[in-house]
Amino acid sequence: MKHIRNFSIIAHIDHGKSTLADRFIEFxxxxxxxxxxxxxxxxxxxxxxxxxxxxxxxAALQYKALDGNIYNLNLIDTPGHVDFSYEVSRSLSxxxxxxxxxxxxxxxxxxxxxxxxxxxxLGVEVLPVLNKxxxxxxxxxxxxxxxxxxxxxxxxxxxxxxxKTGVGLQEVLELVVAKIPAPKGSPDQPLKAxxxxxxxxxxxxxxxxxxxxxxxxxxxxKIKFMSNKAVFLCEQVGVFTPKSVQKTAxxxxxxxxxxAGIKELQYAKVGDxxxxxxxxxxxxxxxxxxxxxxxxxxxxxxxxxxxxALRDSLEKLKLNDASLNFxxxxxxxxxxxxxxxxLGLLHLEIVQxxxxxxxxxxxxxxxxxxxxxVVEKTGEVIxxxxxxxxxxxxxxxxxxxxxxxxxxxVPNDYVGAVITxxxxxxGVQLNMQYMGRQVMLTYEMPLNEVVLDFFDKLKSVSxxxxxxxxxxxxxxxxxxxxxxxxxxxxxxxALSLIVHRANSQYRGRELVxxxxxxxxxxxxxxxxxxxxxxxxxxxxxxxxxxxxxxxxCYGGDITRKKKLLxxxxxxxxxxxxxxxxxxxxxxxxxxxxxx
Ligand code: GDP
Ligand code: MG
Numbered sequence: 001m002k003h004i005r006n007f008s009i010i011a012h013i014d015h016g017k018s019t020l021a022d023r024f025i026e027f028x029x030x031x032x033x034x035x036x037x038x039x040x041x042x043x044x045x046x047x048x049x050x051x052x053x054x055x056x057x058x059a060a061l062q063y064k065a066l067d068g069n070i071y072n073l074n075l076i077d078t079p080g081h082v083d084f085s086y087e088v089s090r091s092l093s094x095x096x097x098x099x100x101x102x103x104x105x106x107x108x109x110x111x112x113x114x115x116x117x118x119x120x121x122l123g124v125e126v127l128p129v130l131n132k133x134x135x136x137x138x139x140x141x142x143x144x145x146x147x148x149x150x151x152x153x154x155x156x157x158x159x160x161x162x163x164k165t166g167v168g169l170q171e172v173l174e175l176v177v178a179k180i181p182a183p184k185g186s187p188d189q190p191l192k193a194x195x196x197x198x199x200x201x202x203x204x205x206x207x208x209x210x211x212x213x214x215x216x217x218x219x220x221x222k223i224k225f226m227s228n229k230a231v232f233l234c235e236q237v238g239v240f241t242p243k244s245v246q247k248t249a250x251x252x253x254x255x256x257x258x259x260a261g262i263k264e265l266q267y268a269k270v271g272d273x274x275x276x277x278x279x280x281x282x283x284x285x286x287x288x289x290x291x292x293x294x295x296x297x298x299x300x301x302x303x304x305x306x307x308x309a310l311r312d313s314l315e316k317l318k319l320n321d322a323s324l325n326f327x328x329x330x331x332x333x334x335x336x337x338x339x340x341x342x343l344g345l346l347h348l349e350i351v352q353x354x355x356x357x358x359x360x361x362x363x364x365x366x367x368x369x370x371x372x373x374v375v376e377k378t379g380e381v382i383x384x385x386x387x388x389x390x391x392x393x394x395x396x397x398x399x400x401x402x403x404x405x406x407x408x409x410v411p412n413d414y415v416g417a418v419i420t421x422x423x424x425x426x427g428v429q430l431n432m433q434y435m436g437r438q439v440m441l442t443y444e445m446p447l448n449e450v451v452l453d454f455f456d457k458l459k460s461v462s463x464x465x466x467x468x469x470x471x472x473x474x475x476x477x478x479x480x481x482x483x484x485x486x487x488x489x490x491x492x493x494a495l496s497l498i499v500h501r502a503n504s505q506y507r508g509r510e511l512v513x514x515x516x517x518x519x520x521x522x523x524x525x526x527x528x529x530x531x532x533x534x535x536x537x538x539x540x541x542x543x544x545x546x547x548x549x550x551x552x553c554y555g556g557d558i559t560r561k562k563k564l565l566x567x568x569x570x571x572x573x574x575x576x577x578x579x580x581x582x583x584x585x586x587x588x589x590x591x592x593x594x595x
Contacts, residue, residue: 001183001187001252001253002182003069003072003182004072004074004182004253005072005073005074005097005176005177005180005182006074006076006095006096006097006180006183006211007073007074007075007076007095007096007098007176008075008076008077008078008088008091008092008094008097008098008099008119009075009077009078009098009099009101010078010098010100010101010112010118010119011101011102011103011112011115011131012102012103012106012108012110012111012115012467013111014103015101015103015106015109015131015132016103016131016132016163017077017078017101018077019163019164020099020101020129020131020163021059021075022163023163023166023169024059024061024073024075024169024173025059025061025242027169027170027173028061028062028073029062058074058075058076058077058209058240058242058255059074059075059240059242060072060073060074060075060239060240060241060245060256061073061074061241063173065173065174065177066174071177072254073173074095074254076091076196076255077091078091078092078115083342083343083344083347084343085114086288086289086323086343088118089118089122090196090197090270090271092118092119093122093211093286095124096124096125096180096181096182096183097124097127097176097180097181098119098124098125098127099127099128099129099176100112100119100126100127100128100129100147100153101129101131102128102129102130102131102143102146102147103131103143104132104133104139104140104143104160105132105135105137107139107142107143107146107438108143108147108151108409109409110407110408111467111469112151113150113151113407113409113440113469114407114469116151125179125180125181126153127158127176127179127180128147128153128155128158129158129159129161129175130143130144130159130160131161132162132163133161133167133168134162134165140158140160142436142437144158145436146435146437146438149435149436150409150435150438150440157175182253183252183253183254184253185212185214185253186252187215187216187251188215189215189252190215190275190276190279190281190282191212191214191215191216191217191221191223191275191281192212192215192274192285193210193211193212193215193217193250193258193273193274193275194211194271194272194273194285194287195208195210195269195272195273195274196209196210196211196270197209197270198265198268198322200319204235205262206259206262206263206264206265206267206268207258207259208258208259208260208268208274209257210250210255210256210258210274211254212251212252212254212255212256213252214281215251215252215275215281216249216250216251216252217234217237217249217250217274217276218234218237218248218249218250219234219235219236219237220233220234221234221278222234222276222278223258223260223274223275224275224276224277224280225267225268225272225273226272226273226274226275226280226281227272227273227284228267228269228272230267231277232260232261232262232267233260233261234258234259234260235259235260235261236257236258236259237249237250237256237258237259238257239254239256239257240257258274265319269322270288271287271288272284272287273285291323292341293323293325293342294341294344294370294371294402294447294451295341295342295343295344295345295347295348295368295369295370296340296341296342296368296369296371296385296386297339297340297348297365297369298329298331298340298366298386299314299337299340299352299363299364299365299366300331300334300336300337300338300363300364300366300494300576301336301337301362301363301364302362302364302585303362304335306361307336307337309359309361310337310338310355310361310363311328311338313355313358313359313361314326314340314355316359317351317354317355317359321351323342323347324341324342324347325340325341325342326338326339326340326341327339329386331388331493331494332491332492332493333492333493333494333495333576333578333583334364334494334576337364339385339386341371341385344451345368345455348365348368352365364494364588365585365588365589366494366588367452367497367588367589367590367591367592368451368452369386369497369498370401370402370447370448371384371385371402372385372390372399372400372401372480372498373399373401373475374391374396374399374400375396375397375398375399375400376391376395376396376397377395378395384498387482387496387497387498388493388494388496390482390498393481399478399480399498400475400477400478401446401447401448401475401478401480402446402447402472402473403444403445403446403472403473403474403475403476404445404446404447404450404470404471404472404473405430405442405443405471406427406442406443406445406450406468406469406470406471407441407442407468407470408422408441408442408443408458408467409439409440409466410438410441410465410467411437411438411439411462411465411466412434412437412438412439414462414465414466415439415441417461417462418441418458418461419441420461421457421461422441422443422445425445425446425454426445426446426449426500427443427444427449428443428444429441429442429443430443430444444473445470446478446500447470448498450470452591452592453592478500479500479501479502480499481498481501481504481532481533482497482498482532482533483498483499483504483507483508483511483532484496484531484532485511485512485515485528485531486527486529486530486531487526487578487579487581487583488526488580488581489527489529490578491531492578492583495588495590497511497591504532504537505537505538507594508531508537509530510594511538511590511591512528512538512540513540514590514593514594515528515540515590516541516542518586518587518590519542519581519582519583519584519587520542520584521544521545522542522581522582523544524544524580525542525544526542526581527539527541528540528541528542
């Protein structure tokens with residue numbers, strides 16, 4: 001055990017975690033050159049294209065250190081996007097140390113701070129590493145100072161490295177060996193193994209990635225899950241190098257996989273403790289807090305006969321993505337579909353993309369919404385995940401919306417613009433702290449405003465320099481109303497929104513104006529109205545078609561949401577017949593385009 005080191009790499013997105021992990025694997029000979037795909041730890045196709053890490057992966061490496069000993073380094077890769085921050089803390093709870101990678105040409109960003117504090121909270125040893133020093137724009141001294149000013153972490157010994165050229169790599173590994181403590185725990189105690197991750201494999205069934213804290217686990221052992229008491233026969237244990245390699249046992253301090261002929265993922269819950277049936281541990285390990293989906297959207301098949309296929313596809317996706325939630329839902333406008341819960345906007349986008357690409361589904365997606373708590377006059381509290389389901393105002397005592405606390409790191413020059421944006425988004429400033437060239441702004445904001453377009457706006461008002469991170473705080477009473485859209489007098493449930501009363505007039509006007517642009521002309525006039533209750537607040541008309549009317553074109557914007565809209569436009573022309581009017585997919589996401 002003295003020669004084991006379990007560590008993660010944490011960083012803000014794009015600072016070089018995955019590249020660095022790949023270099024380590026190469027350096028330690030886990031794979032030969034031919035096997036070394038461009039980035040092996042990011043294994044899903046979408047990850048490769050988007051360059052983000054979604055599922056935490058792991059690699060057991062053998063490193064011959066300068067002291068002459070061979071060390072077993074277990075590297076656990078972590079995602080860097082705010083939507084997946086809970087996976088970061090999961091990975092970190094299997095580690096004694098973490099490399100905090102900071103891009104030396106960029107500096108400290110919001111997830112650098114958030115992930116670093118998560119690590120410190122978990123008692124993990126954090127070692128700062130300055131990456132990308134090969135870039136001419138790298139300023140390692142300034143960035144080291146930022147690490148000290150903003151995070152308060154001593155960065156005097158931070159290694160300068162380049163995951164691209166390999167410079168400084170060995171120094172980083174030496175630091176891992178020297179500074180990260182060896183795991184504690186005892187192989188003679190009853191088995192306690194923490195499930196860090198689990199997924200379904202078509203050939204072997206459920207695969208669990210575990211960190212053995214105490215005891216030993218071998219094939220033919222009868223294992224028991226401490227939460228549900230289910231017992232299974234262990235078939236295989238091993239490690240990923242990152243290829244899977246079977247072993248005769250996993251012992252205290254080690255990280256590896258367990259296969260036990262389990263067909264259903266629900267038995268192998270992430271955060272549960274595995275013990276031995278014959279000699280069980282008395283207490284389970286602390287585990288992880290349950291995560292709740294934050295963002296909801298309706299997913300509907302374009303062709304109603306694809307409903308069952310969509311259900312099958314969602315079920316398959318759920319096998320490997322426990323954070324995805326879905327329930328059947330019926331919309332008057334869109335027919336049978338599903339209300340799905342996601343961790344955030346990026347998660348929604350990834351699921352949507354996988355459904356389209358891997359499962360060949362044609363989908364209509366409704367605008368994302370948060371979950372509201374509604375207190376009815378009867379005193380009953382209900383959750384509303386679909387604006388169309390908001391009860392009649394006469395039955396409502398109060399509506400509560402989710403509030404987040406967010407930290408925004410932004411260079412001094414853009415502070416004014418970011419404050420203006422946060423105020424527009426109903427934000428309340430809690431703190432503002434100057435830290436060298438950057439400012440840390442702390443705001444409370446309604447999640448609803450953030451989900452719609454905050455991230456893209458933040459990037460655009462700060463020319464890409466601001467970064468942000470958030471945490472759910474509480475549900476808070478707010479003056480919210482339902483905004484309905486009527487097309488030729490018919491209410492289209494899939495277009496309903498919940499908005500703050502103060503913004504409702506304006507949002508209503510903007511939304512119908514946008515819809516007028518997005519709904520193509522047809523053989524007759526189409527009236528588009530926005531209403532709050534029975535009160536019509538805005539109206540536009542799509543004029544009947546005349547000859548030679550060219551389809552309208554709209555200039556592109558490079559933000560993510562707009563790209564999503566573009567892609568949908570480019571794909572099959574997705575139209576849904578609502579009453580006698582054909583409504584395109586883009587119209588259902590029109591609110592995302594409202595300024
Ligand atoms: P992650 O999001 O933290 O996993 O970041 P990646 O490892 O995917 O890297 C983001 C981008 O930075 C990729 O285009 C990498 O090729 C590039 N990159 C990573 N490390 C270095 C480095 O040391 N030098 C340079 N010049 N580019 C790097
Ligand atoms: Mg990555």
